[in-house]
Amino acid sequence: MTATKFTPRVFSGIKPSGGLTLGNYLGAIKRWVDMQGPSFETVYCVVDLHAITVWQDPKDLRDGTREVAAGMLASGIDPEKSILFNQSQVPEHAELAWIFNCVARVGWMNRMTQFKDKAGSGKDAEKASLGLYAYPSLMAADILLYHATHVPVGEDQKQHVELTRDIAAKFNHDFGVDFFPLATPVIEGPGMRVMNLRDGSKKMSKSGESDMERINMTDDADTISKKFKKAKTDPEPLPETVEGLSSRPEAKNLVDIYAALSNMTAEQVIAQYPGAGWGTFKPALADLAVDKLAPISTEMKRLMADKAEIDRLLARGAERAREIATPILRQTYDIVGLLRS
Numbered sequence: 001m002t003a004t005k006f007t008p009r010v011f012s013g014i015k016p017s018g019g020l021t022l023g024n025y026l027g028a029i030k031r032w033v034d035m036q037g038p039s040f041e042t043v044y045c046v047v048d049l050h051a052i053t054v055w056q057d058p059k060d061l062r063d064g065t066r067e068v069a070a071g072m073l074a075s076g077i078d079p080e081k082s083i084l085f086n087q088s089q090v091p092e093h094a095e096l097a098w099i100f101n102c103v104a105r106v107g108w109m110n111r112m113t114q115f116k117d118k119a120g121s122g123k124d125a126e127k128a129s130l131g132l133y134a135y136p137s138l139m140a141a142d143i144l145l146y147h148a149t150h151v152p153v154g155e156d157q158k159q160h161v162e163l164t165r166d167i168a169a170k171f172n173h174d175f176g177v178d179f180f181p182l183a184t185p186v187i188e189g190p191g192m193r194v195m196n197l198r199d200g201s202k203k204m205s206k207s208g209e210s211d212m213e214r215i216n217m218t219d220d221a222d223t224i225s226k227k228f229k230k231a232k233t234d235p236e237p238l239p240e241t242v243e244g245l246s247s248r249p250e251a252k253n254l255v256d257i258y259a260a261l262s263n264m265t266a267e268q269v270i271a272q273y274p275g276a277g278w279g280t281f282k283p284a285l286a287d288l289a290v291d292k293l294a295p296i297s298t299e300m301k302r303l304m305a306d307k308a309e310i311d312r313l314l315a316r317g318a319e320r321a322r323e324i325a326t327p328i329l330r331q332t333y334d335i336v337g338l339l340r341s
């Protein structure tokens with residue numbers, strides 16, 4: 001089955017498990033903004049039910065939900081062009097996730113690398129929540145509840161979108177229907193895997209241990225400059241060609257960040273700074289990042305000052321989301337044979 005009989009529709013989300021990072025911006029939000037337009041219906045979600053798969057302080061969770069929504073709005077998500085809401089206000093997500101828990105196989109979940117990364121192994125993994133283990137099934141529900149055909153995500157989420165396709169295919173096969181589309185992951189460009197500034201082998205995360213390892217969307221200009229200045233690199237200057245970045249993860253990361261922020265390719269960045277030392281490149285990168293992020297963080301602060309307005313926008317977005325989600329869940333119940341009397 002192809003996705004062609006379905007309305008071209010984009011779904012993607014971000015967990016409010018901390019402040020937004022440059023990784024979330026380049027890997028997700030920046031591209032979500034670009035996908036708004038006549039080619040797709042766009043549905044964007046603050047996935048608070050995913051956040052609680054690890055402990056969240058309730059007040060921080062509420063604030064974080066509003067902050068992530070403010071970050072999306074400040075970056076250019078237009079609540080008129082897109083449906084923007086928080087997941088828990090559309091209970092159909094959790095209901096469809098239960099059905100998918102009964103479709104997905106334990107063996108599939110056991111292969112998910114993000115669970116292994118987050119839960120550790122052995123006794124540590126046993127202490128992880130059942131929700132963290134089942135997370136990919138909820139993510140499949142998020143996507144398929146809207147019959148989404150395209151899912152723009154960072155590279156770390158590729159495996160979960162592939163699992164979503166497996167769940168859709170198994171559901172369709174088990175019930176002999178052509179009901180759920182096989183959604184396509186949209187993963188392209190140099191910002192798809194922004195790495196930790198202190199360790200180029202790990203991705204930049206909101207919940208990483210040290211604040212110095214990430215750029216937060218709310219960091220001020222001095223903090224951004226300091227973090228790039230202290231970012232780990234090797235002693236060599238930038239190479240003359242992009243091939244020279246292989247086996248140099250930290251250097252590659254800084255070049256990729258520059259490329260993603262300036263809408264250039266890594267090749268173009270290297271052509272602009274061939275053989276440059278870090279004393280030249282790091283300040284140029286910091287200036288570029290400040291230039292791009294400062295207007296967003298200023299707008300985020302303005303939006304965050306009016307919580308009632310953010311809440312109003314999210315409630316309106318949830319109403320619009322339910323207009324799509326409710327009939328799809330009802331049809332799913334009918335297909336499965338759950339009686340609606």
Ligand code: AQP
Pocket residue numbers: 013014015016017018021023024025026027028152153154155156157191192193194195203204205206207208
């Ligand atoms: N470092 C990254 N590079 C590129 N894309 C990234 N994304 C996250 N980190 C990077 C993309 O951002 C979207 C939302 O991700 P999420 O917040 O739902 O979950 P996550 O991937 O688990 O993000 P974090 O920052 O690592 O959160 P914590 O630390 O709380 O687990 C996704 O499209 C993701 O690919």
